[in-house]
Amino acid sequence: MGQGFLAILRRDVLLAFRNRGEIANPVIFFFIVVTLIPLGLTPEASRLAEIAPGILWVMALLASLLSVEGLFLSDYRDGTLEQLVISPQPLYLMVLAKILAHWLISGLPLTLLAPVLGMMLSLPEAGYFPLVLGLLMGTAVLSLVGAIGAALTVALRKGGLLLSLIVMPLYMPVLIFGSSAVQRSVDGFSIEGPMAVMGALLAFSLLISPFATAGALRVSMHG
Amino acid sequence: MWQWFHRLGSPRWFYQASGKWLPWLSGVAVLLLMIGIAWGLGFAPQDAKQGNSFRIIYIHVPASFLALAGYYVMALAGAVGLIWKMKLADMVMKSAAPIGAALTFIALVTGAVWGKPTWGTYWVWDARITSMLVLFFLYLGVIALQYSYSGQDAANKASAVLSLVGMVNIPIIYKSVDWWYTLHQPATIKLTEAPSMHPDMFHPLLVMILGFYCFYAVVLILNTRTEILYRERRTRWVQDMVGPAGESGQ
Amino acid sequence: MMFRFDSLQDFLQMSGHGPYVWSAYVISIAVMLWLVISPLRRRRQLLAGVLRQQRREAMRQHQEESADDFVTENRK
Numbered sequence: 001m002g003q004g005f006l007a008i009l010r011r012d013v014l015l016a017f018r019n020r021g022e023i024a025n026p027v028i029f030f031f032i033v034v035t036l037i038p039l040g041l042t043p044e045a046s047r048l049a050e051i052a053p054g055i056l057w058v059m060a061l062l063a064s065l066l067s068v069e070g071l072f073l074s075d076y077r078d079g080t081l082e083q084l085v086i087s088p089q090p091l092y093l094m095v096l097a098k099i100l101a102h103w104l105i106s107g108l109p110l111t112l113l114a115p116v117l118g119m120m121l122s123l124p125e126a127g128y129f130p131l132v133l134g135l136l137m138g139t140a141v142l143s144l145v146g147a148i149g150a151a152l153t154v155a156l157r158k159g160g161l162l163l164s165l166i167v168m169p170l171y172m173p174v175l176i177f178g179s180s181a182v183q184r185s186v187d188g189f190s191i192e193g194p195m196a197v198m199g200a201l202l203a204f205s206l207l208i209s210p211f212a213t214a215g216a217l218r219v220s221m222h223g
Numbered sequence: 224m225w226q227w228f229h230r231l232g233s234p235r236w237f238y239q240a241s242g243k244w245l246p247w248l249s250g251v252a253v254l255l256l257m258i259g260i261a262w263g264l265g266f267a268p269q270d271a272k273q274g275n276s277f278r279i280i281y282i283h284v285p286a287s288f289l290a291l292a293g294y295y296v297m298a299l300a301g302a303v304g305l306i307w308k309m310k311l312a313d314m315v316m317k318s319a320a321p322i323g324a325a326l327t328f329i330a331l332v333t334g335a336v337w338g339k340p341t342w343g344t345y346w347v348w349d350a351r352i353t354s355m356l357v358l359f360f361l362y363l364g365v366i367a368l369q370y371s372y373s374g375q376d377a378a379n380k381a382s383a384v385l386s387l388v389g390m391v392n393i394p395i396i397y398k399s400v401d402w403w404y405t406l407h408q409p410a411t412i413k414l415t416e417a418p419s420m421h422p423d424m425f426h427p428l429l430v431m432i433l434g435f436y437c438f439y440a441v442v443l444i445l446n447t448r449t450e451i452l453y454r455e456r457r458t459r460w461v462q463d464m465v466g467p468a469g470e471s472g473q
Numbered sequence: 474m475m476f477r478f479d480s481l482q483d484f485l486q487m488s489g490h491g492p493y494v495w496s497a498y499v500i501s502i503a504v505m506l507w508l509v510i511s512p513l514r515r516r517r518q519l520l521a522g523v524l525r526q527q528r529r530e531a532m533r534q535h536q537e538e539s540a541d542d543f544v545t546e547n548r549k
Contacts (some may be wrong), residue, residue, distance in 0.1 A: 166364040173399035210403045219380040275487035279497045329501045336497040445512040465523045
């Protein structure tokens with residue numbers, strides 16, 4: 001049982017490393033948009049610092065949305081997904097492995113790069129720790145929740161736009177708690193509350209999401 | 224009990240039974256709504272702070288109630304359809320989605336119109352209005368998903384899964400929006416301050432809420448009946464009902 | 474309980490809030506009416522469609538029964 005989990009995890013991460021665009025694209029997207037903000041708004045450090053927490057989190061949301069669309073797509077096209085669904089291994093674990101792999105190649109790099117981006121937006125010093133900690137948990141929640149939407153839309157021809165409509169409202173709590181944790185820390189308040197909620201969100205979606213995703217995949221494959 | 228359950232699951236039985244309930248229910252709904260609207264518009268006292276614009280809550284509050292309750296109706300019907308493969312439940316779920324979206328739309332529009340004389344602007348990122356907007360998006364997602372699948376069965380299952388996920392998320396979204404709002408906004412005049420509401424203001428609201436519940440039931444039944452006809456249009460009983468050999472239409 | 478406004482004019486204006494209150498009610502009632510009318514209209518179309526198909530089938534049966542008559546009729 002655990003072997004199937006590890007095999008899928010290894011395979012997905014390996015595939016992503018061979019096909020580097022998959023890892024690089026969300027990160028490049030993140031960078032480009034962050035570059036656009038000062039151009040469109042103001043280069044003034046104080047005003048950038050004010051909006052940095054919100055901007056960074058909205059960007060993380062969009063980057064995750066972009067990458068989650070491909071979570072099942074190539075597997076669906078080459079028939080691997082069909083094998084996965086009919087295999088005797090519990091689909092719950094298989095799906096969890098795919099989501100974990102997705103987080104490792106999209107959420108984690110984003111999290112690690114976030115301090116650089118925060119610097120570019122002149123985020124005050126107190127904001128870095130809650131930003132990284134929040135993104136660490138938050139991007140995992142985003143991958144988990146996004147997987148449900150990706151599974152529901154994988155068999156549809158114009159799935160991308162629909163996916164964002166489905167998933168965005170569900171992303172909202174993560175955005176709220178993530179960005180306000182950074183904001184609170186910058187303002188000198190404790191971040192325990194929002195971080196605890198973020199942890200709870202992670203635990204909860206870890207419990208629910210693979211289950212719902214597995215069900216959604218069955219619907220997508222067999223109707 | 225199980226026999227009853229199976230009978231209720233039969234679209235044909237539901238179509239025929241609901242045809243008998245419908246006139247009564249519609250009558251009650253229209254009566255309650257008319258009383259409520261007249262009472263709320265003309266006879267309820269005006270609010271001390273908000274003046275006459277307060278009368279909008281007689282539409283806004285019941286619509287928001289039903290918008291939220293409608294999501295649960297949709298999700299639970301979806302769950303029943305998913306677990307027990309009950310055809311009728313799938314039809315109820317599909318019918319509930321646009322109704323809920325329309326009620327959410329009413330709640331949003333009335334909230335915005337109320338905001339203009341009260342806050343001086345049509346749109347304020349108030350906790351209630353924001354969560355209504357999110358609810359609206361949730362409904363739109365379910366409707367869009369429903370219509371993008373070509374097979375009816377897959378469409379039902381997919382939107383059932385999505386509405387269940389949404390149902391689990393709604394309390395979380397509502398709570399987080401509330402929390403976010405208290406963080407950013409000083410308390411302004413709220414659209415509803417139920418505990419402090421005077422009975423003269425509250426009674427018409429109660430009538431309106433009841434009226435909206437009846438209205439919701441009527442519209443849900445109407446939509447479900449139409450959906451039944453659509454999906455069963457080739458079956459014997461529909462053919463017979465329309466008229467043997469096409470002589471007499473119904 | 475009593476009517477809170479002195480005149481119809483007063484009732485319509487609602488001390489300046491009239492446009493807001495009335496437009497909110499009118500929009501809501503319009504949407505609610507649409508909710509009632511749209512399934513009824515769809516139902517009528519469906520029933521008409523079923524009826525049309527039945528007629529067509531009845532006609533075809535009729536034609537098959539009296540195929541000869543039909544042919545002669547067509548020649549006229």
